[in-house]
Structure formats: C-alpha cells, structure tokens
Amino acid sequence: MGCEQWRGKLDAYVDGELDLAEARVLAEHVRTCAACAAEALERVQMKRAVQTAGKRYVASAELRDRIAKSVTPKPARRAWHWQILAAPALVLLILSVATNFYMGRENARRQRVYSELADLHVAALASAAPVDVVSTDRHTVKPWFQGKIPFTFNLPELQGSEFTLLGGRVTYFAQTPGAHLIYQIRKHEISVFIFQDRAFEGRGEAAASLPAGVAHALSFNVENWTQDGLRYFVVGDVGTGDIQALSKLLQDAR
Amino acid sequence: MKVPEKHVSAATFEELAMPLFDQLYNFARWLTQDTAEAEDLVQETYTKALRGFSSFQAGTNFRAWMYRILRNSFLSSRTGLKTMVAIDGETEESLLPAERTTPESILIEQLDRAMMQQALEELPVPSREILLLCEVEEMSYQEIAETLAIPLGTVMSRLFRARKALRDLLRKQADGGRDGV
Numbered sequence: 001m002g003c004e005q006w007r008g009k010l011d012a013y014v015d016g017e018l019d020l021a022e023a024r025v026l027a028e029h030v031r032t033c034a035a036c037a038a039e040a041l042e043r044v045q046m047k048r049a050v051q052t053a054g055k056r057y058v059a060s061a062e063l064r065d066r067i068a069k070s071v072t073p074k075p076a077r078r079a080w081h082w083q084i085l086a087a088p089a090l091v092l093l094i095l096s097v098a099t100n101f102y103m104g105r106e107n108a109r110r111q112r113v114y115s116e117l118a119d120l121h122v123a124a125l126a127s128a129a130p131v132d133v134v135s136t137d138r139h140t141v142k143p144w145f146q147g148k149i150p151f152t153f154n155l156p157e158l159q160g161s162e163f164t165l166l167g168g169r170v171t172y173f174a175q176t177p178g179a180h181l182i183y184q185i186r187k188h189e190i191s192v193f194i195f196q197d198r199a200f201e202g203r204g205e206a207a208a209s210l211p212a213g214v215a216h217a218l219s220f221n222v223e224n225w226t227q228d229g230l231r232y233f234v235v236g237d238v239g240t241g242d243i244q245a246l247s248k249l250l251q252d253a254r
Numbered sequence: 255m256k257v258p259e260k261h262v263s264a265a266t267f268e269e270l271a272m273p274l275f276d277q278l279y280n281f282a283r284w285l286t287q288d289t290a291e292a293e294d295l296v297q298e299t300y301t302k303a304l305r306g307f308s309s310f311q312a313g314t315n316f317r318a319w320m321y322r323i324l325r326n327s328f329l330s331s332r333t334g335l336k337t338m339v340a341i342d343g344e345t346e347e348s349l350l351p352a353e354r355t356t357p358e359s360i361l362i363e364q365l366d367r368a369m370m371q372q373a374l375e376e377l378p379v380p381s382r383e384i385l386l387l388c389e390v391e392e393m394s395y396q397e398i399a400e401t402l403a404i405p406l407g408t409v410m411s412r413l414f415r416a417r418k419a420l421r422d423l424l425r426k427q428a429d430g431g432r433d434g435v
Binding site: 070116174 | 267268271272275276279280283284289290291292293296297300301304331332333367370371374385386388389390392394395410413414417420421
C-alpha cells in the first residue's frame with residue numbers, strides 16, 4: 001500500500017479507531033516512512049493542543065451545588081416522633097439558612113449581572129469594530145436601531161456637556177436583544193445598555209431588584225435604573241461623578 | 255425494607271450524572287460562548303435528564319445520552335438556532351487529506367493555548383463541537399455518532415473537515431502574526 005492510501009487512515013489511526021490488524025500494519029509503515037511519521041506526529045500534536053485548549057471553563061460552585069441538590073433524592077422517612085420535637089427548631093434553622101442563602105444568592109446574582117455587562121463593555125471596546133453604527137449624531141443612531149430591537153428610546157442632546165456619542169450596536173443579555181451605546185469622555189469610553197425591563201422578570205437574574213445608585217464591579221462603575229419600561233445600565237471605568245452625569249442626561253432625554 | 259423504586263432510580267441518576275458535571279459545563283460554555291447561557295443550559299440538561307431517566311435504556315451509553323440532551327437543548331435555544339448552520343455536501347466529502355507541502359509540526363510547536371482557544375472559538379459550531387467531543391471528551395467515533403445522531407461515516411467526514419478548518423484558521427493566525435511584526 002502506498003503512502004497516499006495510508007494518509008487517509010492517519011486520522012483514524014491517531015484516534016485509535018483502526019482495527020488491530022490495520023493499525024499494526026500502519027504502525028509498521030510509519031516506522032519506515034519519514035513523511036507519514038511526520039504527518040502522524042503532527043496529528044498527535046494537534047490532538048493534544050486541542051485537548052489542552054479545550055479544557056477551559058470551570059463552572060461556579062454555586063451551579064454545582066444547585067444542580068447536585070436538584071438531583072439528590074429526598075431521604076426516606078424514618079421514625080417521626082423526634083421530628084415533632086425538633087420541628088420548631090428546624091423551622092428557625094431553615095428560616096435563617098434560607099435568609100442567608102437568599103441574601104448571598106442575590107448578591108451573587110447582582111455581581112453576575114454586573115460582571116456580564118462589564119464583559120460586554122470590554123468585549124465591544126476590544127473588538128475591531130466596537131460599534132455598528134458610527135455616528136456622533138443621536139438622530140442617526142436612534143433610527144438605526146429601528147427594526148433591530150423591539151423598543152425605542154430617547155437619546156440626550158450632548159451640546160454643552162463633555163460627552164460625545166461614538167455610536168451603537170445591538171447586544172444581547174440573557175438572550176434578549178437590546179441597545180448598546182458607546183459614549184466618550186476625556187478618552188474614556190462608557191457603555192450604555194438599554195433592555196426591556198420585563199425581559200428580566202422571571203429570568204431569575206434578579207436584575208429587577210438591583211438597588212439604585214452607582215455600584216462597583218470588577219473596578220467598573222455601574223449605574224442602573226428603570227424608566228418607561230426600559231432598564232438602563234451605564235458602565236465605565238470613569239469616576240462616579242461622570243457616570244451619574246451621563247445617567248442624568250439620559251434620564252432627562254426627551 | 256424495600257426502598258421504593260423511585261428512590262433507587264434517583265440515586266442511580268445522581269451517581270451517573272454528577273461526575274459528568276464539569277465536562278458538561280465546559281462543553282456547554284464552548285457551545286454558547288456565554289456564562290449565563292451555559293449555566294442555564296446545564297441546569298436544563300439535568301432537569302430534562304432526571305425527568306427522562308426512566309426512559310433511559312440500561313446498557314446504552316449514558317454519557318452520550320446526556321450530551322445529546324444538552325446539545326438538543328442548545329439547538330432549540332435562541333443562540334443554538336442562530337449558530338447551527340447546515341453542513342452541505344457532507345457525505346460527498348473526500349477523506350483524502352488536502353495537499354500540503356510540509357507537515358505543520360513547526361506551526362503547532364509554536365502554538366500557544368490562547369491561539370488555539372481563539373481558533374476554536376472562531377470555528378463554526380458543528381466543527382467546534384465535534385472536535386471537543388473527540389479530543390477533549392475523548393469519545394469514540396461510535397459515541398460521537400450517538401451523541402450527534404449522525405452515521406459513523408458522517409462523523410469521520412465532519413471530523414476531517416473540522417480539523418482542516420482548524421488548521422486553516424491556525425495558519426491564517428500565524429501568517430497574520432508574522433505580517434504584523
């Protein structure tokens with residue numbers, strides 16, 4: 001058999017999918033043919049590289065716990081008399097654990113919402129084309145979103161302020177389309193995200209209960225509020241004052 | 255005392271399914287390219303699998319079954335619908351390797367993890383998923399065929415095509431890097 005016929009089988013060979021007899025003959029061939037040996041080596045290296053690179057993501061402990069809990073069978077019933085005595089104590093215990101758990105989870109969820117927005121912000125700025133509609137004119141940017149997102153919004157007049165509008169793009173959060181606007185102030189970029197408020201309901205994202213006021217997430221400042229059924233997020237690495245100033249402009253936009 | 259049957263199957267499900275948690279999450283995250291979506295997807299997979307566990311045939315491949323549930327859930331999700339493009343001409347694909355002048359060992363030796371991860375991200379989902387199943391999950395062709403619900407021959411041609419696409423991407427990256435210097 002010539003090299004050409006072997007080449008077609010190299011993939012199956014390095015994947016361990018050739019039958020024993022065939023694999024043995026191929027191994028023999030590879031030992032004597034430098035070209036095929038190099039090809040086989042390349043494939044093995046490629047497999048290893050994909051394997052190393054592919055083991056990349058680690059789930060949060062919270063998710064693991066949640067799922068483990070959801071698939072754990074309820075323990076079978078035992079004698080019940082001591083349960084009556086223990087019941088009041090158990091209720092108290094459950095209440096306090098649940099409260100703690102709830103607070104902790106709310107906190108974690110809030111952080112998750114914020115860090116996801118921070119990711120969107122950073123990813124947009126890092127991309128070669130941060131915005132899909134490039135314009136400083138709000139009357140160009142706003143109509144561009146028509147038909148791309150299921151709502152409309154008002155953008156502020158920026159004359160007399162230090163902010164400049166750079167443009168916008170369509171973004172997704174929790175599988176919901178929204179508007180992502182990028183503003184600039186003194187070389188700093190600020191992202192403004194606008195989503196439908198009801199998109200967050202029942203999604204367990206807890207965004208509906210995010211407290212007002214500027215929060216910090218991964219060194220970014222984040223402000224959020226709800227207005228006319230829309231949820232606004234302002235994310236940037238500038239100071240609290242600038243975030244609030246831009247938020248005020250957006251809130252007053254007509 | 256006889257333990258009710260329901261409890262037996264639940265205990266078995268937990269024992270079978272929880273060891274797969276880390277790899278299922280990694281796979282989900284690669285598919286969705288998004289943390290929250292991946293978490294939802296894994297949660298959905300476990301919920302559906304637990305519910306459908308009674309219909310799971312003992313003796314068939316549990317891992318492939320779990321991956322198939324995860325993948326089907328992904329396909330019916332919003333992101334999945336968008337990313338999963340049909341692969342045409344799949345069956346006619348020749349299994350002969352493309353002509354190459356030199357082996358690419360040198361290219362791969364220079365490869366770092368980040369470059370490979372970027373290339374994997376850029377691959378279309380059908381190519382990305384089959385490479386992950388083969389190399390990361392170390393599934394056999396048979397297991398991949400069960401997971402993706404495609405014939406064995408298609409596994410081979412799709413894998414071949416995915417590897418070629420990955421090489422092309424890496425080569426492009428390497429050339430791009432060189433031009434940039």
